[in-house]
Amino acid sequence: MFSKQEQRSWIKIECARGRTARQCCQGLQEACGESALPYRTLASLRSALRKKRRHFLQNPPIILQDNARPHAAQAVADLLDRWGWEVLYHPPYSPDLSPRDFDLIPKMKEPLRGIRFRTVSEILQAVDHSIGTINTTGAAKGILRLPHRWQRVVHNAGDYIEGQ
Incomplete structure (x- = not known):
């Protein structure tokens, strides 16, 4: 019913809540039936969490x-x-906060503007070339401008900031 990884995630949560290994085992058996991890596994996972992830249990x-x-x-x-x-x-999606939308895509579209393509493969080749040029020249620096854009969006109370 639940994978071992899902059960382990549940155990982490229950350990953070202060549950004992026995309580974790009972809860898993109720939810998973025969596919629940055995008590011995739960006890070792809980003790490993207490040793290795102390910060997770304290905070x-x-x-x-x-x-x-x-x-x-x-x-x-x-x-x-x-x-x-x-x-x-x-936060809700905003093109003002996505470096891909405010930096990469306009630079990728510029050299392609006005060109008529006959096939999809021509389009794909041109886009690949455009992106390759941006990557080799280091022209895409949008991620470096992101904190400044965040400030502008906050200052404008979330209003659109394109062209500012």
Whole structure:
């Protein structure tokens, strides 16, 4: 039902909540039935977490999640709130904050402007050449300008900043 990796992730969460190995084992057996990891494995994982990931158990993690339906479900929000875990949400998409959109794509399109292509393979070759030129000349420096753009977006209260 659940993969070993999914079960291990659940164990990490339960250990952070202060559950014992036996409690973890009982919970997994309820959820997974016969496919649950054996108690011995749970006990060793829990002890390894306590030794190697002490910071995880002492400081609750900060969860970065999007607004996908399973993440935004009220049950998930209640559970994370009960555990005292801080949740950060991705900001809405903005072309002003994507170096690919404000830097790379305009530079890639410029040498292709006005050219008529007969086949898809000609288009792909021209795009590959354009990107290759940008990569070899180091012209794409958008990532270096990103902190400055963040400041401008915040200063403009999220309004569009193209051309500024």
